[in-house]
Amino acid sequence: MSERQVRLGLAAYGTGWDAHAWRLPQATNAGLRDPSVILDIARIAERGKLDYVFAGSALGSEPNHLQRIFRWDNFIYASQAAAITKHVGFVVSVNSSFEHPYLTARQVATLDHFTGGRAALNVVFGIDRNGGPDLNLGGNAIPDEQSKYTRGREFVEVVNKLLYSSWDDDFLLDDRANNQLIRENSWHRINHTGEHFQVRGPLNVPPPTQSRVPVVQVGTSDDSVQFGADLAQVRFSPYLGVERGKAEYQRIKDLVAANGRDPEAFKILPGATFYIAGTKREAQRIYRNVINSQVTEEIPRAFSVALGIDLSRVRNNERVVDIIDLESLSPTAFDDFLPPLGTEKRHIHNRDDRESIRTLVSAVGEDLTLRELYHHVQRIRQAAQPALVGDANTIADWVQENFEERVLDGVQFFPPYHRGPADLLVDLVVPELQRRGLFRTEYESDTLQGLLATDNG
Known part of the structure; x- marks a missing residue:
């Protein structure tokens, strides 16, 4: 021990x-x-x-x-x-x-x-x-x-x-x-x-x-x-x-x-x-049901700016791994995205945003969509804690x-x-x-x- x-x-x-x-x-x-x-x-x-x-x-x-x-x-x-x-x-x-x-x-x-x-x-x-x-x-x-x-x-x-x-x-x-x-x-x-x-x-x-x-x-x-x-x-x-x-x-x-x-x-x-x-696949299904229960009419432009992508050129259901280059993404990519999420969690700027995305892809799977990533980012930054899925x-x-x-x-x-x-x-x-x-x-x-x-x- x-x-x-x-x-x-x-x-x-x-x-x-x-x-x-x-x-x-x-x-x-x-x-x-x-x-x-x-x-x-x-x-x-x-x-x-x-x-x-x-x-x-x-x-x-x-x-x-x-x-x-x-x-x-x-x-x-x-x-x-x-x-x-x-x-x-x-x-x-x-x-x-x-x-x-x-x-x-x-x-x-x-x-x-x-x-x-x-x-x-x-x-x-x-x-x-x-x-x-x-x-x-x-x-x-x-x-x-x-x-x-x-x-x-x-x-x-x-x-x-x-x-x-x-x-x-x-x-x-x-x-x-x-x-x-x-x-x-x-x-x-x-x-x-x-x-x-x-x-x-x-x-x-x-x-x-x-x-x-x-x-x-x-x-x-x-x-x-x-x-x-x-x-x-x-x-x-x-x-x-x-x-x-x-x-x-x-x-x-x-x-x-x-x-x-x-x-x-x-x-x-x-x-x-x-x-x-009991299985990782079942845990992934539960978490995706949760994040997809969030109601979002439109992904805000500030989110696309943070990721360095043009939302007019991609669909919300496209895979994150196909449209985001994590190697070139800034570790503080979402800092400017904090105001729409509320000011009380600004301390989370110390977190590496690239690591957060990699962790999510690993937990949920490479079919993670852009909309699911948006919902996830809203959640973890407001809660100041990771979502452990598995x-x-x-x-x-x-x-x-x-x-x-x-x-x-x-x-x-x-x-x-x-x-x-x-x-x-x-x-x-x-x-x-x-x-x-x-x-x-x-x-x-x-x-x-x-x-x-x-x-x-």
């Missing part, structure tokens, strides 16, 4: 992650109102010995945005899912631009106790700015690009003070004869006065079970990345391909090491949506290559729809990774910090 082990997580969303796969005849969309659908994700993850389940949160109201409609409260979800599992961890999200560190510290400490040390905290700064979250929360102003980072950093620092500096470990005296339940001087006010928060303390919940509840960082700006190197233990990262991913992986690890921390204890986990079946060996090969090349320490898997893909992941891919000695066969720790092998920051 490899000394270094892959870390795996599974995302829990009501309809799955794919914005179009809900239209497949085998998909169920009951998860928008039936919690059992995503509670099943926790059971499945534990059956596969996965590290954690991630249930993203949202504060904005975006009824036209499938991935943000009807987001269950992730603390309540994690509490319920923990009651039906014993080992798998739970990553819950808070938004430091709108939420308060005292309330968050209460929630995460409570969750960590009730789960027996299986909680992690994903802190986002501004990812929920769309949909008017400020209008749902009293009209408070949204922090600007700079202040959201200073607020986020202060937010986590206050949470940490409340969690780990409020109480001594031996606070419970339980001296019944002398009428003294709490040890004298065992609690401490943190008396924090900062630019964004004033918190007296102490926290009115006992310290967490874990010596350090893992903090998860997501974001690509220099401020966000530095925050992660300073205060986080895990990074949810965009996937940039093998070569660029290796360079970014090393850059992040070097920032962690510069803080005197062990870079191996800091885990980098890109997300990936997976389209899996059987168990195909997906295990991708994980192994990127793991051994040190592009990642693990993968956050996003089922495209429910039910089915999550089961196939743990029943087909996980055993293959175990056979290759890359993933555990039994849980080796009772805490999420132990499973992820993260440090105390």
